[in-house]
Amino acid sequence: MAPAAALDRRRLLQLAAASAGGLWLPRTAASQPRFSANPFALGVASGSPSHDSVVLWTRLLAPGLSPWPGVEPVTVRWEVAHDEQFSRIARSGQAQALPELAHSVHVEVAGLDPDRWYFYRFLAGDTQSATGRTRTFPAPGALAQQLRLAYASCQRWEHGYFSAYRHMLGENLDAVLFLGDYIYEYPNSAAAVRVPTGGWVLKLDDYRQRYALHKGEAELQAMHAACPWLVTWDDHEVQNDYAGLQAGDSGPPVVNFPARRAAAYQAFYEHMPVRAAVLTQGVAGLAAGAEVRLYSRQRFGQLATIVLLDDRQYRDPQVCSRGGKLGSSEVNPAACPAWNDPGRTLLGAAQERWLDGELSRSATGWTIIGQQTLFGRRDNLPGPGQSLWNDGWDGYAAARGRLLQSLQRAANPVLLGGDMHENWVGHVKADYSRPDSAAIGVEFCGTSITSRSSDKGRTAQRLAENPHFVFADAQQKGYGVAEFTPGRLTTTLRMVDDVTRKDTRIQTLARFVVESGRPQLEQT
Numbered sequence: 432m433a434p435a436a437a438l439d440r441r442r443l444l445q446l447a448a449a450s451a452g453g454l455w456l457p458r459t460a461a462s463q464p465r466f467s468a469n470p471f472a473l474g475v476a477s478g479s480p481s482h483d484s485v486v487l488w489t490r491l492l493a494p495g496l497s498p499w500p501g502v503e504p505v506t507v508r509w510e511v512a513h514d515e516q517f518s519r520i521a522r523s524g525q526a527q528a529l530p531e532l533a534h535s536v537h538v539e540v541a542g543l544d545p546d547r548w549y550f551y552r553f554l555a556g557d558t559q560s561a562t563g564r565t566r567t568f569p570a571p572g573a574l575a576q577q578l579r580l581a582y583a584s585c586q587r588w589e590h591g592y593f594s595a596y597r598h599m600l601g602e603n604l605d606a607v608l609f610l611g612d613y614i615y616e617y618p619n620s621a622a623a624v625r626v627p628t629g630g631w632v633l634k635l636d637d638y639r640q641r642y643a644l645h646k647g648e649a650e651l652q653a654m655h656a657a658c659p660w661l662v663t664w665d666d667h668e669v670q671n672d673y674a675g676l677q678a679g680d681s682g683p684p685v686v687n688f689p690a691r692r693a694a695a696y697q698a699f700y701e702h703m704p705v706r707a708a709v710l711t712q713g714v715a716g717l718a719a720g721a722e723v724r725l726y727s728r729q730r731f732g733q734l735a736t737i738v739l740l741d742d743r744q745y746r747d748p749q750v751c752s753r754g755g756k757l758g759s760s761e762v763n764p765a766a767c768p769a770w771n772d773p774g775r776t777l778l779g780a781a782q783e784r785w786l787d788g789e790l791s792r793s794a795t796g797w798t799i800i801g802q803q804t805l806f807g808r809r810d811n812l813p814g815p816g817q818s819l820w821n822d823g824w825d826g827y828a829a830a831r832g833r834l835l836q837s838l839q840r841a842a843n844p845v846l847l848g849g850d851m852h853e854n855w856v857g858h859v860k861a862d863y864s865r866p867d868s869a870a871i872g873v874e875f876c877g878t879s880i881t882s883r884s885s886d887k888g889r890t891a892q893r894l895a896e897n898p899h900f901v902f903a904d905a906q907q908k909g910y911g912v913a914e915f916t917p918g919r920l921t922t923t924l925r926m927v928d929d930v931t932r933k934d935t936r937i938q939t940l941a942r943f944v945v946e947s948g949r950p951q952l953e954q955t
Contacts, residue, residue: 464505466558473643474652475553477565478704480606480659481729482545482573485565487511488704489553490535491528492643504529507536508554511543515550515562528555531714533639535701545570546732563656566605568731575732576916579603582801583910584610584665584849585879588645589623591930595880595909596650598925598937602912604658605731608739610849611665611803612882613699614641616681624931631682633691638698646702655704662703663725663739665803665850669695672758672822674748676720680758693717726782728789735915736793736842738786740802745779749821759822761811770828777827778834786834790841797915797947798841798872804850805876806831808863810896811889823850835861835871843947844872845920847913852879853886854907854924856943856952857900866898870950875922875943877911878904881930901952907940920945 470491479486491505505528513519522542528534536553543549546569553560569575581604586593599607616632629640645651666673669692673679678688685691696717700710705725712721725741751767752760764770776783790798804823812818819825838844839861846859859872878884886905894903907926914921924940944953 464503464556466556470505470555470558471553471560473646473702474655475551475560475563476655476704477551477563477659478662479706479727480566480568480661482568482570483543484539484541485543485549485567485659486704486706487538487540487551487553487563487565488536488702489560490533490643490646490702491555492534505534505555509536509538509540509551510554511540511549511551513549517550517552521549533698533701537704537707539706543567546573546575561652561656565659568729569734570732571730573732575734578731578735578915579605580608580737580799580847580913580915581606581910582608582610582847582849582875582877582913583880584803584877585612585852585882586645586651587612587615587617587620587667587879587882588627589615589617589620589625590879590883591624591881591908592933592935593648593650593880594930594933594935595925595927595937596648596654598927599654599910600657602925604912606658607654607660608737608799608801608847609660609662610801610847610877611663611743612667612850612879613662613664613703614638614645615667615882616641616670633682633685635694635698638695639701642698642702660704661727661729661737661739661801662705663741663801663803664699664743666743668699669743672749673743674746675744677748678757680756689720690718693720696723699723726778726785731796733796734917735797735799736789737799737801738789738793740778740786740800741782742777742803745782746777746827747775749826750775752821759820759826761818762821762826764817764819764828770826773829775827775829777824777830783830783833787837790837790844793841795842796917797843797845797920798838799913799915800844800846802846802848804848805855806846806848806874807855807857807859807899808897809855809893809900811893813892813896831863835859839871841872843920843945843950845913845945846872846874847911848874848876849879851876852882852884852908853890853905854878854903854911854940855900856902856922856924856941857897858950858952860899863899870899872950873920873943873945873952875911875913875924877924878926879908880910881908902941902943902954904940909937909940918947920947 476488511522618630670679671681750769855876858870862868909926927935
């Protein structure tokens, strides 16, 4: 069997095309082992939906979170049906679970009807996976009347339980927007609720094990099986505060950071319902720094355009961090000559140009931008002067200015973010240096699923210093639900009572309404 580096993009795309077209790959005795236990222990998932296709995902794994013995591919059958009993099959076929990709399966099912819910499942040997539910989006010109999205991020395993997903199941969602930090690379934390296995996550097998640990959670599995997900990443899928090909600041020193990043990117692909085409130069290209193109655009009829961004892979390094360290710091921009350098970018030049073009085309409905972090300026210093965090948009002022120009051509911009482990709700201002500047959109930066905040009691002070934000909370954990109709956006912040308890209850922290054509937040 060829090593992982030999698995190029052409082979991946050929396998994906064969699966998507419902072609039957040869079955051999070697590819159909007898399983002594459920090989679908990590569940099923779907994602990357369009109006006529969707990606189905699973990964074969043995009990105890160990790979199945042997290095042979395994043939996995898949079925998509109109009904939960699978009496009306819409599409079916076979795919190969390849050892080079940790026996993961990515099936790109094409030729589906628009705006339709489907059921799907996988079969290997004489075993069957759980049944998943997925959907296609309305056709681009269709007059869709409602879109319900949950947005979530930051699920540090040792900080608590994933009980928020048990409550998310009841939200009647069309899709989940996951905005980064699906895993964390740390070995443990202070006051840990539970201790992850494996120590520091540094190599390919480490990343695979950490994803498997997360995907073994029943609540997370159930939510993946309930509806399609659109996913992007932040820093902890690789290393805290990394920037492009520059290492971050957590854990033991790594001599070859590009190799570590390549391993992390491969593991992300292996465990997410994304298309093979995101590997622009295949697995082999990752070691040479090739991109994994996660930024994308999907239409939900005429109601909404969903834009997903990647602010980690292409960014310039943070500037003026204290002591010259790698990673992030709070910075006084007046003492940082590089702060306003017009050449610095958070998204990379190519993604910026692409985004500007996509926003120019978004002339009707709602423009939903899923990105990693807080967008609006947040000054952390009361009174005169400023103290800004250099790891997010505040540290890339010129890049934010360019995006603000582009946003003024878009219809009803709504920015959804994560990373902060806190809820922040505010108006997107045309110019954050002018308090009287017009609002051109709104933003909802969501809290974490479990990860703790480092707010240190500064929330009220920060709100007073930054009046373009109308609401903030640094204590609660959970997710947001954004419901879009032609005339209105309603966003509900849903928070669990206690993330350290599996049986925690859910409550509504706050609810906001935005009318189409009027970027003003009203708390209800």
